[in-house]
Amino acid sequence: MFRPHRDLPLTHDPAIRILPWIVGLMVYLATMTLAGALLVSGLAAQWSAGLTGTLTIHIAAVEDQSPEALETEVKTAIRVALKTPGVATAQALPPDAVAALLVPWLGDGAALAELPLPRIIDVRLAETGEVDIAGFRRRLEAAIPGAGLDDHQLWRDRLVTFLRAVEAVAVVMVTLIGVTTVTVVVFATRSGLSVHGDAIEILHLIGAHDDYIAGQFQSQALGLGLKGGIAGSVAGIGTLIGLAFAATNLDSELFPLFLFQPWHWPVLATVPLVAAFIVRQTARRTVLRALSRML
Amino acid sequence: MRYGAGPEILRDVTFALPPASFHFLTGPSGAGKSSLLRLMYLAHRPNRGVVTLFDRDVATIQRQERSEMRRKIGVIYQDFRLLDNLSVFDNVALPLRIAGGRENQIRTHVSELLSWVGLDDCLEDSPATLSGGEQQRVAIARAVIGRPSLLLADEPTGNVDDAIAVRLLYLFEELNRTGTTVVIATHNEALVERFKHDQLHLDQGGIEFRRYGA
Numbered sequence: 001m002f003r004p005h006r007d008l009p010l011t012h013d014p015a016i017r018i019l020p021w022i023v024g025l026m027v028y029l030a031t032m033t034l035a036g037a038l039l040v041s042g043l044a045a046q047w048s049a050g051l052t053g054t055l056t057i058h059i060a061a062v063e064d065q066s067p068e069a070l071e072t073e074v075k076t077a078i079r080v081a082l083k084t085p086g087v088a089t090a091q092a093l094p095p096d097a098v099a100a101l102l103v104p105w106l107g108d109g110a111a112l113a114e115l116p117l118p119r120i121i122d123v124r125l126a127e128t129g130e131v132d133i134a135g136f137r138r139r140l141e142a143a144i145p146g147a148g149l150d151d152h153q154l155w156r157d158r159l160v161t162f163l164r165a166v167e168a169v170a171v172v173m174v175t176l177i178g179v180t181t182v183t184v185v186v187f188a189t190r191s192g193l194s195v196h197g198d199a200i201e202i203l204h205l206i207g208a209h210d211d212y213i214a215g216q217f218q219s220q221a222l223g224l225g226l227k228g229g230i231a232g233s234v235a236g237i238g239t240l241i242g243l244a245f246a247a248t249n250l251d252s253e254l255f256p257l258f259l260f261q262p263w264h265w266p267v268l269a270t271v272p273l274v275a276a277f278i279v280r281q282t283a284r285r286t287v288l289r290a291l292s293r294m295l
Numbered sequence: 296m297r298y299g300a301g302p303e304i305l306r307d308v309t310f311a312l313p314p315a316s317f318h319f320l321t322g323p324s325g326a327g328k329s330s331l332l333r334l335m336y337l338a339h340r341p342n343r344g345v346v347t348l349f350d351r352d353v354a355t356i357q358r359q360e361r362s363e364m365r366r367k368i369g370v371i372y373q374d375f376r377l378l379d380n381l382s383v384f385d386n387v388a389l390p391l392r393i394a395g396g397r398e399n400q401i402r403t404h405v406s407e408l409l410s411w412v413g414l415d416d417c418l419e420d421s422p423a424t425l426s427g428g429e430q431q432r433v434a435i436a437r438a439v440i441g442r443p444s445l446l447l448a449d450e451p452t453g454n455v456d457d458a459i460a461v462r463l464l465y466l467f468e469e470l471n472r473t474g475t476t477v478v479i480a481t482h483n484e485a486l487v488e489r490f491k492h493d494q495l496h497l498d499q500g501g502i503e504f505r506r507y508g509a
Contacts, residue, residue, distance in 0.1 A: 007389065009380035202376050205338055206437075207366030208393045209359065292358075295340060 007203060008196045010220045015191035019184070019221070019279070020228030026181045027229045027275045030174055031236030031268055037170035038264050044163045055123040055131075056150045057081065057090075057140065061116035073144045074119050080143050081123050086131035089124045181275065182282050189217055189286040201294070210291045218284040225279030229272030237268060296330055296341050303342075304330045308502045310495060312478065314444075317471045319487050320480040322497035328480040329373060331497065332447050335478070336370045337361060349444070366394055369443030369475075371451045375434040377422040383409065383433050384418040390441040408436050411466075413459075427454040435463060439470055446470060448479045452486060464490050 010016050057077050061070060074092045081090035098117050106115075125131055137149045193200065203213055244260065296305040304327045312318065320328050333339040334346055337353060346353045348364060356364065369390075377386050384405055391401045409415050412432040422430050431454045438446060446467065452460035464486060471477045478495070481487065487494065494505040 007378060007381060007385075012380075198376070199378050199380075201338075202378065203389075203393065204362070205336060205365055205370060206390050206393055207362050207364075209362045212393060295338065295361075 023228030024232035027232030057121040221283035222280040225276035326497040369438035371448035
């Protein structure tokens with residue numbers, strides 16, 4: 001196999017030898033950060049999509065109200081909904097289904113049956129229809145005092161705010177990881193330049209271009225960056241697979257499924273490549289800058 | 296020329312070397328022989344004055360051209376300046392590799408030259424394991440492998456016995472006959488007497504041209 005000639009013994013430098021460890025650690029952190037951001041973003045999109053195009057009518061159960069009276073109010077609410085332009089369907093959730101929603105919090109005990117449970121009507125909007133939410137709410141409240149209409153807007157707004165905050169934190173973290181990596185590479189390269197100053201001068205005096213000398217450092221840095229980066233990436237992706245496996249075994253209705261999209265994996269796999277490229281370019285620029293000060 | 300804020304080592308030094316000439320650079324210790332050579336192999340800038348090499352003022356050439364110019368200059372350093380992490384073979388091959396030579400040609404030329412200087416048994420050895428004389432021969436081989444247009448040698452025979460010194464001088468003369476301009480800084484009066492070439496004599500910062508036989 002072809003191996004480029006390395007005239008400088010860079011592999012023996014303590015500062016250079018630590019580089020794969022630093023890059024590996026940074027790639028691990030970047031992979032985990034990116035995975036977290038992708039996961040939160042994906043889950044939020046999933047939740048948001050589940051709520052888009054739907055409204056929820058809830059009718060509170062009043063003390064001493066007969067089930068028949070409550071059922072009449074449900075039918076009235078469905079009628080009001082179906083008369084509203086832009087509404088496609090309106091369907092009441094059976095009392096059992098409402099009770100099932102509360103099981104994760106209250107448990108599956110007999111007490112649940114004794115509680116005055118509200119009734120919930122799931123309203124689906126037509127795909128192209130515009131709905132006058134305020135008018136709908138007014139008509140509903142006029143027909144059934146105590147009925148409420150939830151368009152999930154508040155929840156969606158909070159979700160968007162949370163998502164943006166998560167994305168901003170992820171960007172800041174990845175930037176900090178990148179800056180730390182660049183700083184370490186700059187110091188390691190400067191150390192190498194200092195240790196091998198005499199040899200570099202000889203190469204210069206023999207007629208080596210700056211590119212030739214920078215090439216020695218950058219190929220070394222690229223190799224070490226890839227080595228550390230791939231190790232960090234394998235560790236990071238391994239951790240994620242382990243977490244995903246553990247999450248699928250939770251079988252909890254409260255905990256959202258720890259699922260990655262197929263396209264997430266190639267994105268995560270590019271992290272070590274990007275890191276190695278940054279390491280290579282940083283080493284190259286550091287050397288060229290130092291050499292430009294030499295005669 | 297001076298180093299930093301130190302005293303002026305060379306002043307009013309004016310001379311021209313005709314192409315394919317051969318000169319000994321002589322003078323007492325501390326006269327500035329090594330400093331003059333440093334100016335000539337572009338390791339130092341003059342504080343004032345002009346250095347012209349290959350018809351170019353070296354102060355005006357671009358960085359890239361400076362490297363190209365250095366490839367035309369072979370230098371034998373007083374302290375050899377070999378790279379101990381490389382083998383003898385790779386040290387000598389360095390100028391050819393830097394110039395982008397083909398590996399098969401490099402192998403042939405380097406092996407031949409190292410055989411000629413009597414080092415064919417230690418191609419893969421580290422220079423650090425060689426004697427002073429052997430290291431000097433490696434340094435000489437590295438300086439001449441690229442058939443330079445200008446060969447500058449700083450005490451090239453200082454660590455070898457007389458027989459090898461004479462043999463090396465024959466090598467320099469051979470290069471000179473093929474068009475290389477040679478300047479050899481030396482204290483060895485016997486060699487200067489035996490090989491009949493002009494002298495550049497440095498003393499007290501100035502230079503004196505001594506034509507052989509004059």
